[in-house]
Amino acid sequence: MITMIKADIFRIQKGRLFRRAFFLLVGLGIFSGITSKGNPDELMRNGLSGGAMFVSLVMLTLMVVIWGHEFSFRTVNNVLAAKTSRTQYFINKLVLSYLCTIVFYLVFVISLLLTVLFTSGSFNFGMVGISCLLQLIFYIAAVSLGIFLFNSVSQIYLSVCIFTVLALLGDNIITGIVSEFFKSLDIFLNTLIFTNMSVITHFNELNSQTILLMISSAVIYSGIMVGISLFIFKNKEFK
Numbered sequence: 079m080i081t082m083i084k085a086d087i088f089r090i091q092k093g094r095l096f097r098r099a100f101f102l103l104v105g106l107g108i109f110s111g112i113t114s115k116g117n118p119d120e121l122m123r124n125g126l127s128g129g130a131m132f133v134s135l136v137m138l139t140l141m142v143v144i145w146g147h148e149f150s151f152r153t154v155n156n157v158l159a160a161k162t163s164r165t166q167y168f169i170n171k172l173v174l175s176y177l178c179t180i181v182f183y184l185v186f187v188i189s190l191l192l193t194v195l196f197t198s199g200s201f202n203f204g205m206v207g208i209s210c211l212l213q214l215i216f217y218i219a220a221v222s223l224g225i226f227l228f229n230s231v232s233q234i235y236l237s238v239c240i241f242t243v244l245a246l247l248g249d250n251i252i253t254g255i256v257s258e259f260f261k262s263l264d265i266f267l268n269t270l271i272f273t274n275m276s277v278i279t280h281f282n283e284l285n286s287q288t289i290l291l292m293i294s295s296a297v298i299y300s301g302i303m304v305g306i307s308l309f310i311f312k313n314k315e316f317k
Contacts, residue, residue, distance in 0.1 A: 095143055096143065099136050099137075099140070099182065100182075100185060102136055103133065103136055103182060103185045103186045103189065104186075104189045106129050106132055106133060106186055107125070107129070107185070107186045107188070107189025107190035107191075108189055108190075109129075110124075110125035110126075110128055110190050110193075111190045111191075111193030112193060112197065117198070117201075118195075118198045118201035119201045119202050119206070121194045121198055121201070122190065122191065122194050122201050123205075123206065123209055124279075125190045126187070126209055126210065126213055126279040127276040127277070127279040127280065128276070129186065130213065130216075130272075130275040130279075131245060131272065131276070133186050133217070134220045134245055134272065135242065135245055136182065137179060137182055137220070137221060137224075138224060138241055140178045140179065140182065140221070141175070141221065141224035141227075141228055141237075142234065142238065144171055144174055144175050145171060145225060145228035145229070146228055146237065164311060165312065167311075168307075168308050168311050168312070171225075172225065172304065175221055175224075175225060176218060179217055183210075183214055205282065209278070209279040209280075209281060212281055212289075213278050213279055215278075215293055215296050216272075216275035216278060216296050218296075218300055219296040219297075219299050219303075220245070220271055220272065220275065222299070222300040222303040222304050223241065223244070223271065223303055224237075224241055225303065225304065225307050226303040226304075226306060226307045227241055229311050229314070230306070230307070230310055244272070245272050248270075248272065249270040249271075249272050249273040253270070253273075265291070269291065269292065269295035269296075269299075271296060271299060278292060278293075
């Protein structure tokens, strides 16, 4: 398992998509730190919140490299032919996806952090640290959604398009429908992944029940999507 992950990490590091995504995240961190308003604490949390949508889209490149290219270039066929079990292969890719998500997120956070420190001064590292840890849960959920799409949709470009639409418009569409036609289900609006990814950075303004619902729903969604993805992968026919 570790050998396969190391090989994948080496391959990803050598790819142009990884380098472009890395520098884009650095740029996003700097831009978010410069354009956000408020005291240093607010700058950090507003930067984390405002950059969430764009960071999640940049992380989509991870899904393309880790999952999409494996299917489109038929690399998965060669690995499975070498007597690697499908479950082991899937777990390797899952762990790699989450590790890369954490690294990409840290690149953005460190870039934002340094920008705020140099332009506005120090801030409450404890509060910001909690915001980051909570927000990371929703990035993991978003990546889990990407894993589900790349395993369930046959064309890479279609998976990318669906993820992009869901990230940019999905929560707004759901909010509009629920608010207009299903007002009794308003509590469901506290479980929207991409919206919560931004909202959770201001956790101190939320009550404990709302935070618990947001986090638990993200964990449950992640588990469901990963479970379905594994089932699809184990029964998928590779030609």
